[in-house]
Each structure stands twice: as structure tokens, then as C-alpha cells.
Amino acid sequence: MNQRLLLIVSLGILLLDGCSEVKPRYRDTSSLEAPPRIDIPSDKAVSQERQTTEHRKKTEPWVFIDDAESPPVLLIKKLPDRAWEVVSQALADKKIEVTDKNREEGVFLVKYDPSKDIGKTFGNVRFLWFEDDYGEAEYKLTLKWKDTETQVRARLIKQAETDDDDEELADGSAKLIQALYDAIHKDEAEDSE
Secondary structure, eight states: OHHHHHHHHHHHHHHHHHHSOOOOSSOOOTTSOOOOOOOOOHHHHHHHHHHHHHHHHSOOOOEEEETTSSSOEEEEOSOHHHHHHHHHHHHHHTTOEEEEEETTTTEEEEEEOGGGSOSEEETTEEEOTTOOOOOOEEEEEEEEEETTEEEEEEEEEEOOOOOTTOOOOOOOHHHHHHHHHHHHHHHHHHHHO
16 A cells, blocks of 8 residues: 555656646747848838838729710729628718618619719819700619629619700719719729828
């Protein structure tokens, strides 16, 4: 019995002795060679920093208008969920009334009056000659993913009545796409600054 007790005590002492040694967590790197030091004049360091910052600012644009089709198509190089948010923000920025929306189908129904966005501006003067007559109408915006971009199409659903001279009002789908592009492009330019 004494031999068993002596064996247990000696095993316990060996275990405690083996566990008591604390090993360093990381390898000692003091004996390794240090990397060479390169002295860069301070004016070059600043210019390199500026070049890096300027390079980051000059990113590829991610919003385009494809005017090969009629009406033109807005192309956003973002995934559909992100493009949905971008279009929602552009509609809010342009104060375009959204009457209904369905994110799953990628559809916005909006009321838009293109006459608010027409004319070339020169200072405070607007040139309205040769512009079509528009009225507030209902449009359907459809977002669809194709290849590497989200396409945004506008289609006239319900035209406003006629103008004061009983002339038919023009379809403002192209103007709606242009208004969205302007709002998104403005945000894109602000983000790159």
C-alpha cells in the first residue's frame, strides 16, 4: 500500500513540475535581421501620399445612360438590392412621388412631371424654346439584373390629360431616366471627393 501511495505522490510531483514551466506565447524575434531602412525625403513622401489619394478618387463611374434604346435605359453597375436603394434615394432627391413599389419584382410606380426638369440653364435664365409640353403622368420604373449591371427602364402608364390648347402631352420617360441619372451622378461625384 505504501508503494502505491509513493507512486501516486511521485506522479503528482512530476505532473506539477512539468506544468509549472511557462512557455512564451510568441517566438523570440530579437535575433532576426531587421529590414533595411530607406530614407525618403519628406517632400516626396507627401507627393506619394497625394498620388495614392488621387488614384483612389479617380474610380470608374458606375452609372450610365444607354441611349441606343428608346426610351433610354439607366445602367447601374451595382447588384439589384444596392441599385434599388440608389434609385430610391434618387427619387427622394428629385422629389418624385412614389405611388407604389414592389422590391421583389423590382418595380416603382411614380408620378412625375418632366416640365420641372426641362430647359437648358444659363445662370438664372432657362431656354424653353422647342421643348415638348409635358404634364404630370404615371410611370413604371423596372429594375432588372442583366450580366454585370442593373437596368432601370421607365414606361409611361397613364398620361395626364391634354394641355390648355388640347394638344396631346409628350411621353416623359426619357426625362425621368435623365432626372434619375442626374441625381445618382451627383451623389457619385460627391462620394469620389
